[in-house]
Amino acid sequence: PRMHWVSLLLSALSVTWAKPRLPLLSLQMIDVVNESNTTWKAGQNFHNVDMSYVKSLCGTLLNGPRLPEVMRSVEGLGLPVSFDSREQWPNCPTIQQIRDQGGVAPAFGAVEAMSDRLCIVTKGKVSVEISAEDLVTCCNKCGFGCDGGWPASAWSYWTNNGIVTGGLYDSKVGCEPYTIAPCEHHVNGSRPPCTMGPTPKCTMQCIDGYPVRYKKDKHMGQKAYSVSSKPEQIMAELYQNGPVEAAFEVYEDFLLYKSGVYQRVSGEDLGGHAIKILGWGEENGTPYWLAANSWNADWGDKGFFKIKRGNDECGIESEIVAGTPLI
Structure with missing residues (x-):
């Protein structure tokens, strides 16, 4: 029997040895994905980034405090096969915008969805960029900055404290534009390399030349809530009220995503990440967000x-x- 256990152990070890861990962001991992006949294609998105930077991209803490759940009535909505908020609300430019969080853990899914919803509910009259800078630096309970944060706490902060406006890095747009420079994911690019930097300080001040005082520039949420994990509930929420924030586990292969419908193929868990969902559809028979x-x-x-x-x-x-803006 002892020999039997030894042979079992050796066969288990040989399986482990036979599948070495693929290097992060490697061409081998790209090949594994592209040869696996899955629903998406992989390619190089990052070059010359260190592991601490990659980890900082995934600084969202999952399974944290939950906001009260809101249920929507799906009957009679006639949810379409595909839906895209960019087409539904074309007069809201923030829906189409892609931000760059630099080397700081994300508060972005939240401020993006808040900006979109404020524009949607005011029918395009209030089209501003809610400041990621203000949220990242001033929401102590959010635990953003370098250590990650809970998605729910950003929305609670919005309803309790409000968040000022602020555009992209160096945009001079709004009260508090983002101060962390976009970094270079690529070879021969013009931006600085991606490294993990310190979180900026909470200033509670608008930039020089901005005509409104910090306190007066705050945009508030009326209500913040969780959405049920049932796909129809998420779809109903998107369809009626606009983009939502979602958080998910990032595996190494996701960093290599180029096109198609992502589903995990290979790689280790890197941590949680918060993003904005703005629609749904089907591609070659595969349903997607x-x-x-x-x-x-x-x-x-x-x-x-x-x-x-x-x-x-x-x-x-x-x-x-998600949440309802106060107007």
């Missing part, structure tokens, strides 16, 4: 991606958060 990432427009499909819908792929349907 349409989402906006915050890793710059040169990542993935011009900054956007599709992820498999209906089977809680990587937890994408488990942590949907």
Whole structure:
């Protein structure tokens, strides 16, 4: 019997040895995905980035505090086979925007969806960019910055404290534009390399020349809530009220996404990541969610991606958060 256990152990070890861990962002992993006959294509999105930077991209803490869940009536809505918020609300430019979080963990799914919803509910009259800078630096309970944060806490902060406006890096748009520079994911690019930097300080001040005082520039949420993980509930929420924030587990192969409908093929878990879902559809018979990432427009499909819908792929349907703007 002892020999039997030894042979079992050796065969188990040989299986482990036979499948070495593929290097992060490697050409081998790209080949594994592209040769696996899956629903998406892989390619190089990052070059010359260190592991701490990659980890910082995935700084969303999952399974945290939950907001009260809201259920929508789906009957009579006539949900279409495909839906894209960019086409539904063309007078809201933020829906089409891709941001770059730089080297700081994301608050982006939240401020993007808040910006979109404010524009949608005011029928395009209030089209502003809600400031990621203000949220990242001033929401202490959010735990953003370098250590990650809970998606729900960003929405609670919006309803309790409000968030000022602020555009992209160096845009001089709004009260508090983003101060973390976009970094270079590619070879021979013009931006600085991607490294993990310190979180900026909470200033509670608008930039010089902005005509409104910080306190007066705050945009508030009236209500923040969780959305049920049932796909029809998420679809009803999107269809009626606009984009939502979602959080999911990022595996190494997701960093290599280029096109198609993502589902996990290979690689280790890197942590949680918060993004914005703005629609749904089907591609070659595979149902998907349409989402906006915050890793710059040169990542993935011009900054956007599709992820498999209906089977809680990587937890994408488990942590949907949204809210109603106060107008």
